[in-house]
Amino acid sequence: MIKDFDNIIIKTVCRILTPFLQIFAFYVIAHGHYSPGGGFQGGCILGASFILLVIAHDINTVKKRMSEKLNTFLCSIGVMIYAGIGLLCLMLGANYLDYGILHTILPVDAVKARAMGTLGIEIGVGLTVMSVMVSIFLNIASGGKHEEGAPE
Amino acid sequence: MKVFALMAVIITGAALIYSTFGMPDWGDADSPANTHVSPRYIEKSIEETATPNIVTSVLADYRGYDTLGETTVIFTAGIVCMLLLRNKKDD
Numbered sequence: 001m002i003k004d005f006d007n008i009i010i011k012t013v014c015r016i017l018t019p020f021l022q023i024f025a026f027y028v029i030a031h032g033h034y035s036p037g038g039g040f041q042g043g044c045i046l047g048a049s050f051i052l053l054v055i056a057h058d059i060n061t062v063k064k065r066m067s068e069k070l071n072t073f074l075c076s077i078g079v080m081i082y083a084g085i086g087l088l089c090l091m092l093g094a095n096y097l098d099y100g101i102l103h104t105i106l107p108v109d110a111v112k113a114r115a116m117g118t119l120g121i122e123i124g125v126g127l128t129v130m131s132v133m134v135s136i137f138l139n140i141a142s143g144g145k146h147e148e149g150a151p152e
Numbered sequence: 153m154k155v156f157a158l159m160a161v162i163i164t165g166a167a168l169i170y171s172t173f174g175m176p177d178w179g180d181a182d183s184p185a186n187t188h189v190s191p192r193y194i195e196k197s198i199e200e201t202a203t204p205n206i207v208t209s210v211l212a213d214y215r216g217y218d219t220l221g222e223t224t225v226i227f228t229a230g231i232v233c234m235l236l237l238r239n240k241k242d243d
Contacts, residue, residue: 033203038211039223072234079227082220097216115202118212125223132230144239 014056021049029126033115039122043129050134059142062134068146071131078128082121089117097121 029042053062086097094101099117103110138146176183193210203209211219 032208033205035205036207038208075227075230079223082223086216086220097220099213099216111199111202114200114213118201118203118208121212121216121219122208125219128223128227128230132226132233135230136233139233139237144237146238 010056014052018049018053021052022046025049025126025130029122030119032122033118039125040129042122043126044133046126046130047133047137050130051137054137054141059138059146062138063146066134068135068138071135074127075131075135078124078126078131081124081127085117085120085124 025042025045027042028037028045029039032038032042050062050066053065085099085102088105089098089101090096092101092104097117099114100110101113102117103113106113106116108116176185180186193206193214197206197209197214198204201209201213203213
């Protein structure tokens with residue numbers, strides 16, 4: 001059961017921490033080429049920032065910032081970005097998910113286009129992982145009600 | 153009938169455990185995985201994928217189809233969780 005409890009320290013720390021968490025999540029996704037990280041890890045951090053908001057405030061605070069509709073939309077759009085990049089390669093005449101062919105529509109050479117394609121699918125994975133984490137947490141924490149908390 | 157089921161489980165399990173003895177040793181430098189694909193990934197991943205992080209290049213480029221499956225598994229888990237648990241009624 002999650003309730004909006006009155007603790008100014010927790011709320012303030014959480015409010016200050018959340019934007020940095022989300023920036024770090026984007027860094028982990030975008031910098032996955034050069035350092036440990038990538039779509040799965042960055043998506044988890046991004047989802048954790050919303051879960052932190054749920055724990056420190058309540059579910060309605062998070063639903064104001066990210067509605068259930070938007071969450072479900074992002075969940076499907078992530079997989080669609082991934083499969084869409086694969087289909088794009090197929091339509092341009094290469095194998096499925098063979099990003100090298102993307103240099104015909106991107107202003108970079110074939111090797112760099114592979115890195116760009118990798119980045120694209122990392123973003124898709126990150127979106128899906130984030131919204132699935134948030135949605136599973138909200139559903140389990142509130143018993144599927146998506147309100148302040150589950151009834152006793 | 154339960155005896156047959158138990159026997160089937162035991163025999164299958166024994167066969168599976170027996171087959172693990174044929175696997176290469178842990179970290180064996182001469183195993184097929186370490187003599188064919190691994191050197192290729194280590195030597196060629198930067199010039200082929202422009203990605204200095206070999207883990208990322210294997211995950212997203214060489215085995216991109218596998219990662220698509222993983223993402224679909226996570227997506228399916230989320231959708232199923234939503235379908236089973238979401239309750240819009242007011243009661």
